[in-house]
Amino acid sequence: MDFVESVDVKSLPPGSHTVISINGKEVLLFNIDGEISTIGNICLHKGGPLSEGKVEKKYDGYYVTCPWHGWEYNVKTGAAPPGFGDQQALYDTLVKDNKIFVSALPRVLPLKAEHKDNPLQDLAELRYESTRSSLNILGISCTNMNQNLPRISTSDEALQDALEYGSEKYNASTVLLKLSDLEFRHCEGYYSRNEQACTWPCSISEMDSNDGMNEVYRKLILWADILVLSTPIRWGNASSLYYKMAERLNCVQNQITLQDRVLVKNKVASFIITGGQDNIQQVAGQMMVFFTELGFSLPPFAFVGWSRGWTAEDMEYNEKLFLKSRYVKRSVRDLIDNDMKLLRQLKGDPCVHIASPQPKISEAPSKIKIDND
Ligand code: FES
Incomplete structure (x- = not known):
């Protein structure tokens, strides 16, 4: 598998995490007690940024909690807590010459579990x-x-x-x-x-x-x-x-x-x-x-x-x-x-289609590129 050079080991001290881009995908690097692991950064629920979540020891390991609605992922395996079938993308990680390398592709692909009998x-x-x-x-x-x-x-x-x-x-x-x-x-x-x-x-x-x-x-x-x-x-x-x-x-x-x-x-x-x-x-x-x-x-x-x-x-x-x-x-x-x-x-x-004059997110000031001219 191809590996991509990412950050210096020094920039990821134990207990920290950081988000980087691998082949255009956001991934999250963790250092838990010196052991480095990498999982996808985008929550499988509605796309919340895991990098802004809290990392805590719970269940059977360390988990990051999505700041949007609380989905959790094991930082070493990318798995959801015991009893849930969701799997975050898991990347291989290695350290060489004080640099962290991350596999170009995930070793385990992300999977949003079928939530059968969805009551909603x-x-x-x-x-x-x-x-x-x-x-x-x-x-x-x-x-x-x-x-x-x-x-x-x-x-x-x-x-x-x-x-x-x-x-x-x-x-x-x-x-x-x-x-x-x-x-x-x-x-x-x-x-x-x-x-x-x-x-x-x-x-x-x-x-x-x-x-x-x-x-x-x-x-x-x-x-x-x-x-x-x-x-x-x-x-x-x-x-x-x-x-x-x-x-x-x-x-x-x-x-x-x-x-x-x-x-x-x-x-x-x-x-x-x-x-x-x-x-x-x-x-x-x-x-x-x-x-x-x-x-x-x-x-x-x-x-x-x-x-x-x-x-x-x-x-x-x-x-x-x-x-x-x-x-x-x-x-x-x-x-x-x-x-x-x-x-x-x-x-x-x-009416099959109703035009709504309300503001749309695509029109919000931060989404519009300002033309310097
Ligand atoms: S988007 Fe992550 S829990 Fe909803």
Whole structure:
């Protein structure tokens, strides 16, 4: 096998590692207690740089941990930890005249193991359940009440009215997801490490197939034709559960940025916003912008709001007045009627490709070569 001269032994003291290029491929040299080894630098998961990972003694040897989502590789063999079949490229290494030489080709080729029965296969392959003729209304409730002290939630009530109306008048299939029933992790900010580390399906979902957001992804992206999202107003904003979910939808928007791939097409979104006091338009504005950023279409008058104004601190009357309100009953129906009209238009002439004016990674300042002229 041909060997390629790399770095001086002195420049790689025990306990250190360094990345070099061999035949255009990034490889990672380690010195563990004087023993030098070389494996591929690019993580088999989503391409994270192992050179930026931590090296620790664990399991049956020393392992480097990918800084993006935590995949691990034995630094001497390139193998994944016991029980996993992934294999990083492994190069032969020798030392001659105080220089380190690395084989021109890997002795062991990289192998990403078949992860059989991938529980997220439907999401990965975007197996849409919505069709040209489907009529699926998804309600997402963002209220967060103590399940052991059940009481009326105005936003939930209005959402359930909307779903019942959609089912009765249009014979639509309806699903209600209550975020408070779903246990899901916060967005852990992989995007801010590297834009490519924020993946579809979400990297957190890949780590934990039981994460509650997986149900939201399935219903929202694959199943729904119409989304009706309800939230209470909390200090002038949507509920904290809403934001927790919205942050986890970065992986949907990010597909547009990274791959010019719009996952949400020909879907309608509308909103129900209720609060004891006001700020409805600000909450609606934020949600409307966010969901159009994902690809949803908005009907005219895309939200229903309920509040009793700045001085209405007499909350004990809020529920009663809400339940008696003819306005609420009528307006949630109008909301669904407008959703349906827009959906029919979309289904009549569905978009196959949607142009997205959002920034793309290929247009980012660091990706554009500056012409000195
Ligand atoms: S763990 Fe390395 S890229 Fe995901």
